Amino acid sequence: MDYDTRDKKRYIRASRWVKPDPDVQNPTRYYAVSRGRRIGIFTDFAKYERATQGFKGARSKSFKYYKQARRWLYRELFAKPGEYPLERRQKKELARRRSLSSQVKDFIRTLDASRIYAVDVEMTDLSSDGEILQVSIVNGRNAVIYNQYFKPEHQTEWDDTVPIHHITPERVQDSPSFSSYAPLFSKLFAQAQLIVGYNTMQDVRMLQQAGVAFPPALPILDAGEAYSFIHSEHQPVRSYAKLKDCAAHYGYGETQWHDSLADAAATLYCFQAMMDDENALFQLFHANP
Numbered sequence: 058m059d060y061d062t063r064d065k066k067r068y069i070r071a072s073r074w075v076k077p078d079p080d081v082q083n084p085t086r087y088y089a090v091s092r093g094r095r096i097g098i099f100t101d102f103a104k105y106e107r108a109t110q111g112f113k114g115a116r117s118k119s120f121k122y123y124k125q126a127r128r129w130l131y132r133e134l135f136a137k138p139g140e141y142p143l144e145r146r147q148k149k150e151l152a153r154r155r156s157l158s159s160q161v162k163d164f165i166r167t168l169d170a171s172r173i174y175a176v177d178v179e180m181t182d183l184s185s186d187g188e189i190l191q192v193s194i195v196n197g198r199n200a201v202i203y204n205q206y207f208k209p210e211h212q213t214e215w216d217d218t219v220p221i222h223h224i225t226p227e228r229v230q231d232s233p234s235f236s237s238y239a240p241l242f243s244k245l246f247a248q249a250q251l252i253v254g255y256n257t258m259q260d261v262r263m264l265q266q267a268g269v270a271f272p273p274a275l276p277i278l279d280a281g282e283a284y285s286f287i288h289s290e291h292q293p294v295r296s297y298a299k300l301k302d303c304a305a306h307y308g309y310g311e312t313q314w315h316d317s318l319a320d321a322a323a324t325l326y327c328f329q330a331m332m333d334d335e336n337a338l339f340q341l342f343h344a345n346p
Contacts, residue, residue: 171198180218191318
């Protein structure tokens with residue numbers, strides 16, 4: 058059956074056209090057909106050929122990502138690109154975030170830099186059983202507020218994460234356990250006006266799990282989330298970049314990545330650079346009690 062691609066109402070009703078066919082598991086290519094024997098997004102090349110080969114005036118295009126194929130198909134089927142609903146929502150959301158980010162940055166400029174804390178935490182692993190190995194805090198004036206290794210109370214080995222942070226059991230053998238330091242960190246965060254991190258909420262959850270209390274009104278900024286708008290500018294899906302990629306983008310020098318003190322310093326550098334980058338969109342979060 059041939060479809061009139063100018064009939065928008067029919068297209069909206071037939072939303073199944075923008076769903077990829079399920080014939081191929083983990084497809085590497087998506088074939089979008091806007092005019093042919095069948096309209097839709099195909100993952101099976103044979104089906105795609107049957108839909109287009111020999112069809113006069115066939116229009117199709119191949120994509121690596123499904124969302125790219127869907128976007129192209131919408132644009133082909135709607136008379137005006139501006140009528141593409143997903144794109145319109147994305148633009149509206151981006152405009153909202155830009156406005157919000159400007160307000161957040163204005164708010165941050167009123168804060169005492171010495172009470173802005175860049176925080177990084179290293180763990181034995183990221184599961185609910187993971188234990189804290191190192192916590193580092195650097196304030197907005199580049200002063201080290203805290204940097205300490207901790208010996209896990211339950212785990213004796215963490216081979217899977219040693220290649221990442223290079224903290225071995227031997228390195229923390231004579232370090233204190235974290236549980237006795239949780240009240241100290243609660244007092245430190247009670248003095249803060251802003252917490253900055255990279256994938257911050259994960260570190261906050263780990264600290265809370267270990268007994269640290271965060272003031273409910275304390276604003277928290279995820280520099281990784283802000284940088285994702287820059288990192289994913291030309292990608293179909295917004296995604297996080299690694300801290301070292303963010304740091305390289307802003308010209309930060311080499312460092313000992315995944316040592317929490319080095320990561321906290323790099324995070325602070327990126328945060329300060331993003332304060333002057335209108336494409337880095339800030340949003341504040343809060344720790345759940």
